[in-house]
Amino acid sequence: MTKLEVNGxxxxxxxxxxxxxxxxxRDELGLTGTKYGCGKAVCGACTVLLDGAPTRSCVIPLSAxxxxxxxxxxxxxxxxxxxxxxxxxxxxxxxxxxxxSGQIVGAIALLRDNPAPNDEDIDNALDGxxxxxxxxxxxxxxxxxxxxxxx
Amino acid sequence: MxxxxxxxxxxLRHGLGASGxxxxxxxxxxxxxxxxxxxxxxxTPDAFVRIGADDSVTVIVKxxxxxxxxxxxxxxxxxxxxxCAWSQVRAKGAPADPSRYANLNWGGSQGTGGSSxxxxxxxxxxxxxxTARAMLVAAAARAWQVKPGDITVADGIxxxxxxxxxxxxxxxxxxxxxxxxxxxxxxKDPSEFVFIGHDLPRLDIPAKADGSAVYTQDLRxxxxxxxxxxxxxxxxxxxxxxxDGPARALPGVKAVVELPSxxxxxxxxxxxxxxxxxALVVEWDESRAFRQGTEDILADFRARAAQPGLVARRDxxxxxxxxxxxxxLEADYEFPYLAHATMEPMNCIARHDGDACELxxxxxxxxxxxxxxxxxxxxxxxxxxxxxxxxxxxxxxxSNASSDYVVEAARIAAALPGTPVKLVWTREDDMRAGAWRPxxxxxxxxxxxxxxxxxxxxxRIVGQSILAGLPKPPPADKVDHTCVEGASSLPxxxxxxxxxxxxxxLPIPVLWWRSVGHTHTAFSTECFLDELAHxxxxxxxxxxxxxxxxxxxxxxxxxxxxxxxxWGEPLEARRGRGIAVHxxxxxxxxxxxxxxMLDDGDYRVDRVVVAVDCGLVVNPGIVRAQMEGGxxxxxxxxxxxxxxxxxxxxxxDNFDTYPLLRLSxxxxxxxxxxxxxxxxxxVGEPGVPxxxxxxxxxxxxxxxxxxxxxxxxxxxxx
Numbered sequence: 083m084t085k086l087e088v089n090g091x092x093x094x095x096x097x098x099x100x101x102x103x104x105x106x107x108r109d110e111l112g113l114t115g116t117k118y119g120c121g122k123a124v125c126g127a128c129t130v131l132l133d134g135a136p137t138r139s140c141v142i143p144l145s146a147x148x149x150x151x152x153x154x155x156x157x158x159x160x161x162x163x164x165x166x167x168x169x170x171x172x173x174x175x176x177x178x179x180x181x182x183s184g185q186i187v188g189a190i191a192l193l194r195d196n197p198a199p200n201d202e203d204i205d206n207a208l209d210g211x212x213x214x215x216x217x218x219x220x221x222x223x224x225x226x227x228x229x230x231x232x233x
Numbered sequence: 234m235x236x237x238x239x240x241x242x243x244x245l246r247h248g249l250g251a252s253g254x255x256x257x258x259x260x261x262x263x264x265x266x267x268x269x270x271x272x273x274x275x276x277t278p279d280a281f282v283r284i285g286a287d288d289s290v291t292v293i294v295k296x297x298x299x300x301x302x303x304x305x306x307x308x309x310x311x312x313x314x315x316x317c318a319w320s321q322v323r324a325k326g327a328p329a330d331p332s333r334y335a336n337l338n339w340g341g342s343q344g345t346g347g348s349s350x351x352x353x354x355x356x357x358x359x360x361x362x363x364t365a366r367a368m369l370v371a372a373a374a375r376a377w378q379v380k381p382g383d384i385t386v387a388d389g390i391x392x393x394x395x396x397x398x399x400x401x402x403x404x405x406x407x408x409x410x411x412x413x414x415x416x417x418x419x420x421k422d423p424s425e426f427v428f429i430g431h432d433l434p435r436l437d438i439p440a441k442a443d444g445s446a447v448y449t450q451d452l453r454x455x456x457x458x459x460x461x462x463x464x465x466x467x468x469x470x471x472x473x474x475x476x477d478g479p480a481r482a483l484p485g486v487k488a489v490v491e492l493p494s495x496x497x498x499x500x501x502x503x504x505x506x507x508x509x510x511x512a513l514v515v516e517w518d519e520s521r522a523f524r525q526g527t528e529d530i531l532a533d534f535r536a537r538a539a540q541p542g543l544v545a546r547r548d549x550x551x552x553x554x555x556x557x558x559x560x561x562l563e564a565d566y567e568f569p570y571l572a573h574a575t576m577e578p579m580n581c582i583a584r585h586d587g588d589a590c591e592l593x594x595x596x597x598x599x600x601x602x603x604x605x606x607x608x609x610x611x612x613x614x615x616x617x618x619x620x621x622x623x624x625x626x627x628x629x630x631x632s633n634a635s636s637d638y639v640v641e642a643a644r645i646a647a648a649l650p651g652t653p654v655k656l657v658w659t660r661e662d663d664m665r666a667g668a669w670r671p672x673x674x675x676x677x678x679x680x681x682x683x684x685x686x687x688x689x690x691x692x693r694i695v696g697q698s699i700l701a702g703l704p705k706p707p708p709a710d711k712v713d714h715t716c717v718e719g720a721s722s723l724p725x726x727x728x729x730x731x732x733x734x735x736x737x738x739l740p741i742p743v744l745w746w747r748s749v750g751h752t753h754t755a756f757s758t759e760c761f762l763d764e765l766a767h768x769x770x771x772x773x774x775x776x777x778x779x780x781x782x783x784x785x786x787x788x789x790x791x792x793x794x795x796x797x798x799x800w801g802e803p804l805e806a807r808r809g810r811g812i813a814v815h816x817x818x819x820x821x822x823x824x825x826x827x828x829x830m831l832d833d834g835d836y837r838v839d840r841v842v843v844a845v846d847c848g849l850v851v852n853p854g855i856v857r858a859q860m861e862g863g864x865x866x867x868x869x870x871x872x873x874x875x876x877x878x879x880x881x882x883x884x885x886d887n888f889d890t891y892p893l894l895r896l897s898x899x900x901x902x903x904x905x906x907x908x909x910x911x912x913x914x915x916v917g918e919p920g921v922p923x924x925x926x927x928x929x930x931x932x933x934x935x936x937x938x939x940x941x942x943x944x945x946x947x948x949x950x951x
Binding site: 097098100101102105108109110112114115116117118119120121122124125127154155156167170171174175176177178179180181182183186204205208209210211212213214215216217218219220221222 | 299300301434435437438439440441442443444445446447448450451453459502503504505574575576577578623624625626627628657659660661854858861862864865866868869887888889893894895896897899901902
């Protein structure tokens with residue numbers, strides 16, 4: 083058993099220590115908002131916050147987490163998260179929606195550290211989050227809109 | 234607002250409890266939908282509309298939602314005619330049942346594709362809404378003893394103004410279920426529309442903004458196991474021998490199953506299955522494996538292009554006109570295999586109970602999948618239940634000629650009767666499996682006369698037939714229209730025109746990929762026309778205008794895009810502008826691209842102006858979103874995508890080697906909609922074809938380099 087804090091809750095998880103966090107979340111804890119896209123940290127669909135830092139959960143094994151707290155799309159509930167979600171709904175960003183948990187978690191981390199990002203800041207923060215539906219123009223606008231809501 | 238409720242006595246008089254709902258369809262007497270919980274309701278025709286006692290209006294949507302908006306667009310049509318409030322509306326995927334949920338553009342076949350959802354269902358869904366409304370009105374008229382003609386319906390309230398009586402849908406649902414289904418209903422005049430043409434909020438968005446939307450990858454059934462499959466490294470290879478001892482020894486591994494397509498390991502979860510697959514020792518029989526590389530295939534295609542092919546179109550005498558031409562231009566265009574690369578790799582959940590099989594996944598091609606499953610499992614189609622879930626993209630991949638991953642999941646489940654099994658393809662499995670957009674070689678030749686007029690156009694296309702992969706393929710000596718669509722329908726007035734098709738057979742599975750044949754035909758035709766314009770000293774827009782005769786809707790989008798883009802206005806050095814127009818899936822789209830040449834051969838698409846004529850615009854926001862997405866999808870392929878083979882081995886199997894467009898590469902996009910009262914047509918695909926030729930023509934404008942081989946990662950002359 084490994085101790086793991088997810089969304090403010092302590093869990094004793096039984097997954098093997100080499101299991102990537104993504105599959106602990108999805109298969110053992112039933113938190114399926116975090117998505118599998120590539121398995122090698124090259125698409126961003128699996129992005130979660132580790133002690134607040136956006137992290138690709140598909141490549142970080144359970145054994146490497148230590149005491150770091152995990153926050154998933156299901157657990158983001160800050161004022162910033164509320165604004166991001168509202169902006170995402172207002173601008174109808176999602177199409178298929180599969181990558182959007184990762185996009186939203188990434189956007190929350192960006193806006194928490196930088197309440198008024200410019201386009202370049204947004205590129206730097208979210209360029210690793212792929213969207214096959216190419217909702218990028220709306221992602222950019224939604225980040226700006228969320229910043230506006232928070233101002 | 235005070236709403237007079239039906240009295241308890243009125244309900245009892247009809248012998249119904251308040252829990253009854255109205256389930257409505259067009260034909261009476263059909264069986265309830267498979268997997269349709271409302272089958273227990275008193276009224277079970279082929280339902281599209283279900284009205285609950287809680288006032289909810291559930292629209293059964295026969296087309297899958299994977300981002301293109303069917304779960305909003307089709308309910309909009311029902312709601313418009315029904316007279317409900319948008320907040321009452323829910324969408325639910327239809328079961329697989331071609332007898333009731335066929336795509337009306339496809340004969341009796343059920344499925345989503347060819348940007349046909351709105352076009353085929355437009356009148357059908359409106360009629361369903363109007364029929365439900367008529368029955369609610371009839372029920373209210375009977376209960377209130379008033380004339381139906383004096384009753385109005387709006388915002389979910391059925392009202393008789395003179396007597397001041399009103400009722401919510403939920404209050405009337407049980408009564409309405411007993412009304413006869415009217416044979417004829419009157420549809421609204423478009424001037425009365427309150428929903429159609431407006432930006433109704435998409436119904437699927439909230440669940441996609443908090444992680445709660447359920448995709449196949451997310452669904453968990455009690456006792457469910459996860460399966461991964463070891464596939465052969467080359468097409469055409471088979472299992473020779475298996476040593477599954479080390480895999481079976483791992484804790485959590487439940488079964489190893491040999492399949493026609495490989496070897497499945499079944500385990501308690503994904504990670505256990507993945508480790509077990511790595512522990513599996515499989516020897517492959519590669520005696521019949523395909524061992525060519527992409528360059529071998531291209532060399533063969535070039536040789537074929539020198540020979541006459543199947544005739545797709547012949548006007549006049551192109552050979553004679555070429556012989557007489559003052560100037561002859563020739564160009565080859567090469568297009569790679571492309572992966573759909575949906576963000577959700579292919580997956581499917583199946584449970585086989587011995588004499589029946591139930592599946593849960595992003596069902597796009599119900600009729601194809603039912604047929605393929607029925608043959609593979611030796612079960613009649615009525616013993617197969619398909620449950621439609623959201624799909625994390627498809628772009629054609631889940632409308633599956635061979636039902637590859639679906640049949641694979643069902644076969645694994647058949648080996649473990651009673652146990653639900655989720656088959657997960659890893660990204661690598663997904664990309665290596667084929668089902669790609671076919672590799673294509675196009676050879677074009679045109680003649681200009683002494684005045685610079687185009688006297689001849691010769692177009693030969695070499696590429697695998699997609700339809701040849703269907704369970705019932707058309708004859709091999711017939712032109713597969715998906716190979717030549719957009720080329721054989723070249724709209725330009727050229728007197729001598731010849732379009733031919735070579736459809737070589739290769740053991741590489743190919744499939745439709747967002748806009749199918751138009752992905753390559755729009756590029757070669759619109760780029761080559763641009764070459765001819767420059768050779769003749771003509772402006773590319775002016776030449777198109779001149780050659781488009783009696784083609785007002787194509788000219789309409791062309792002029793609109795050009796005007797909004799500022800066609801002809803000067804640009805800075807190392808910048809260029811290009812235009813392309815194309816008709817696909819009954820929709821016209823023109824795009825003007827502006828590009829900048831960067832250092833080291835890189836380039837950036839700064840701005841794309843889109844003009845689209847898709848008939849009546851049902852939801853402008855969704856049309857815009859699909860145009861934006863189409864531009865991004867096409868630009869992604871142009872900039873970087875290619876699946877290649879070396880010695881039969883796939884070289885690109887994840888996003889590190891198969892680069893997708895990124896946020897920083899997304900251009901500014903402006904979408905302009907042509908106002909129209911023509912029937913609505915599709916928007917999922919038609920935004921794709923004009924983008925790459927518009928960008929390629931802009932690159933020529935910026936630096937003088939012609940783009941003839943895709944993808945274009947670097948510009949040599951930039």
